[in-house]
Structure formats: structure tokens, C-alpha cells
Amino acid sequence: MNSRADTGQPQTVTGDTPIVEIRNVIKDFGGVRATDNLSLAITPGELHCMIGPNGAGKSTFFKLLMGTIRPSSGTIHFNGEDITRLAPFARARRGLGIKFQNMQVYQELTVFQNFFVPMRRHHKPAEMPELVDRILRRIHLTGLEDETVKNLSHGQQQWLSIGMSIALEPKVLLLDEPAAGMGPEETASTAEIIKALNAEGMTIIVIEHDMEFIRSLNSRTSVLHLGALFAQGSYEDIERNEDVHKIYLGKA
């Protein structure tokens, strides 16, 4: 814990071993197979996008990674350790940060107070103002620490939610639709924030619907379809892939 005590920077892990590795994961809900024999490896420092039509199993994938649901079979490794059976809080402590699809900020509290909960485990209250300030600069909310969150715009609240997740200084950050409901300008800013975080060395996995947004991130992209990995490659590869276009239009 002390090793990543006083910087707002994520720890950079280098090397070829994947930081996140999913092996043959299957998840059944009743008779529905939400995740179908999925295997995926994310290398340290990577920015990875996941796309797929509704019901492709994107959010289920994040829930499996975070541990809010357990796989029916298969394993999940994080940083070389098998975390398949670990509770979500234990995974968070090992360095997995997540922003789920819904907002998940505390509406009645100020921006500054929103950082109490994510920061309390690692930092003394006296250190907080400076750390919060540093994070706010990265998520384009400088100077808004005393604003009540419900007075922020939708986009600003999304950024705050991302900010709360990076306050944990995670090794891997999972973002589920970070640009949902945003206008074009805010979407562009969000892409900027994500790329800046990634440039600092944070491994980031992004789930997104908006192809414009994925294009601006321009990174390795996986396509999920019916719970299975459908295609993988650079953004250009995916964009050129006829089959991907078909599943989005419901023809495959």
C-alpha cells in the first residue's frame, strides 16, 4: 500500500506478461449464455476498447473482471495472480478500478467530499486537497471542488466518476461507456482524458457503443458478439471488417 502512497500517478508495469488474462470463461444466467468461452489478454500499459451490439456480453465481462459475478467456468488472472474467486473489494485492493455504466457519484455531496470514500483507505485527510486538485486537473474539473455534485453537468459527473476511480491509483482502469449521454465536445474531452491517463502508463479497458468515440481512441479493439470474441485488431482492422458491420446491423 505504501509503495503507491503519495503520488497521483498510476504504477507502470512493464513486460510482456498480460496484466489481465481471461481464460475460457463461461457465464450462464439460467439458460442464457452471457459469456461464451471467452479468452482475452491485456498487456500492461495498453488501451483496449471493447465493442459489440446490445447483449453482446460487454458489461457482463466487466462484472466478471470486477467480481460482482463469478464465472460458471474458466479463470481470471490479474498481474499473474488467479483472482477468479476473489470478492470485488479484494480485487479493488489489488489494483482494479472501475467506473460502471451508471453514474455512481454522490449527488448530495460536494466534488471534494466525493473523494473521501475512494481516498480514505490510502491517504490522510491532510493530503487530500492536493491530491484531489491533481485529479481534478486531469478530469477537467479544476476549481469545482466545492460545487455540489448535482449542480454539475452530466458530462462533468461522468468525469468525476472516472476521477473517483483513478483516485484509487489502479493498475487497470475499467470504463463502462464513459461517454454515454455526452455531446460531441464532451465526448472529445473524455477521449482526451482517457488518452492522457493511458499515456501516463495506466492500463485502461473501455466499453463503448459510440463508434466515433472508439475511432478517436484509435487503439486495439475487441468485438464481442453473443458472449464470444468475434474479432480483434487495430481500430482500422475492425472498421474494415465486413462481418463486424453485419453484426451491428443484426445480419450475422
Added chain:
Amino acid sequence: MKRSGIFGILGLLNGPQTMGRGWVFWIGFVVFVVLAYLGPTHLGLKPYKINEFLISGFLAASLSILWGYCGILSLGQVAFFGIGGYVWGVIGINLWDSTGNTHLAFLGGILAPTAFAAIVGAAMFLARLKGVYIAILMLVLSLLLETFMLQTADPEVYSIGKAVLGGSNGLRPASDIPNAAFGWGESVVDFNGRRAEFYYFALTLLILTYLGLRMLLNSSFGYLLVAVREDPDRTETFGYDVRLIQLAVFCIAAAIAGLAGSLDTARINRVDPEVFGVSANIMVVIWVAVGGRKDLTAAILGAISLEWLFLWLTTSGNPEYATIVMGAILVGVMLIAPEGIFVFIGERLRVLFGKSGLFSVERKDSVI
């Protein structure tokens, strides 16, 4: 956020989790407390009537931190009240002759329900039980305790030392259930539950509990409680074991309910299985909901004023209509102020005084 000197003390009591954080509130608080202490001597309050209200204040505080702050509704909060009351009585009866005080009775009356809560809570929260299941499970538990206590009439089987559980008649010998008494030998102070001395004693304890809980709620633990209420899954992704937070607040709430039960047995020198009943359980939920569950002050005021109102309705005018009038008031309040009447009033006062910009400790909106 800087804390020093007198602001330091106020700072620990103040925060976003409790309504009332500016000068206006604290001046009002002091005036209220002074009036409360003067009640029996100068305002004509009758201790034998109002002592009971103070105890409802503890119960309301207990459910408010559990339900209002952490989002865990329990329909069986009086289970801990009843356990506290019985344990207090059993220890009181047995140790009175040898000790002449009720120190251990109070200790047991608080620790026994806390231990019980730790066991029940561990089972519920580690199994990640949620919402309505916890509410109903707690009600069932409370009713099971009532059923069990009702069938303890046989003194051959159900007696602990000199104390006889006594089934529906309640703990016996009732004449041996002591008053709350503190001190040793000649200097024992005894608080008769129908007199003003008990009122001062319970009032002081209630104020201390209130201030202590305010500090707890405005500490980082309080933030965690609200975080768990607002979104347990999100809180867990910040690295917290939500189950332990839930268990902790469950035990603290049980301890306060146990203290209330202990005080109640000491007040009337009596405890019977009715303490575990449905109506007792529902009353606590109503006090807290009507007062304002998400604010400690509002919940306590809600309990005390509803008890007072009900007493007034039943003792003046047409008591036969008391329940109907009471019901109409409750429905009316919940329609007008679904977050609770005292939260509603508090927010109006905040707007009123906040605009003036006077007396504020930190910011304009922190006057009330």
C-alpha cells in the same frame, strides 16, 4: 475544512451527514437543551409521562443510523431493545443485593444485544442478504423472541438465578427489578423512573449519545455508511468490504437499542414479551420515517414529538379518536414531506437563514 480551537470541536460534530452545522443551529440547540433541563422544574413537564419519550429517542437514533444512514431497514429493531431490557433485569435482580448498583446490568444490557447482533448480522451480511429480506428476517426474529418469551411461564425451567422469566407476565420478581443506580456503598445515586432524576439522567445520556453519533456520522466512517446506502457495489469497488461496514453499523445500532431497553426496564421496573411485538417494531419505523430517517436530529425529534402528540391526543378531548387522528397526521406528513417532517422544516430553515449570510461557520449554506 481547517479545524482548530472552538471550530475544531464544532468541526467534529458538523459535516454533510447531519443537518444543522452553523451558529443558528447550535444556539438553538443550546436553548433547546437548557429548556429541556428546566422542563420538570419550570415548564411543568411531568417526568412520569415524558421519561418514556426520551427512551424512544434512543430507539429512533438506533434505527436512523442503520436505516437512514446505511440503508438497512430493520423491522425488528426492538429485538435488541427487548434483549437489552431482559438482560438488564436479570442481572439487576441477581446482583442488586451484592453490589447495590446496576453497573453490570447496564454493561450486560448493552453488550448482550450487541453480541446477538454480531452473530445475526454476520450470518445475514456475509450471505450478502439485501433489502426486504433483512427487514423481514429481523421482524421474524423479533417475533420468535416474543413467542419464546411467552412460553417461559414455568419457573422450574426458565429462571436465571433469582430471576424468573415469567412468560406473558414478564420478568419476576418485579419488585426486585432495581432502579438505575450508580456508585458504590454510601454514595450510590438511584434514579427513580417516575421522577425527575431519571429524566435528567436519561436526557444527559441521550444528549451524549446524540453528540457521539454526530461525531461518528461526520467522521470518515459516516461517509462510508452513506456511501454504502447510496451504492454498495460502487463502494466495494473502492476496496471496502461492504459487509463489514454493514455489520459494524448493525452492532452499533443494536448497542444503542440495548441501552434504550435497559433504560426502559430500569424506568418501569418491568419487562415483558410485548417489547418484542409487531406494534413496538412498527412504531419505531413510523417515528423515524415521519421525523426523517436520513437525519439523526430529525429522527430523534420525530420519535419524541410523535410520542408526545399521541399522549396528548389520548389524554385530552376525545381519546377514542386519538388513533384515527394520529393516522391522519402520519399520512398527511408522509404526503407533504416524504423525507420526514423535521428534514422538511430543517431545509426550509436552511434556506431562510442561509440567504442572510450571517453567522456562518464555513459557508453560506452551513448556517443551519
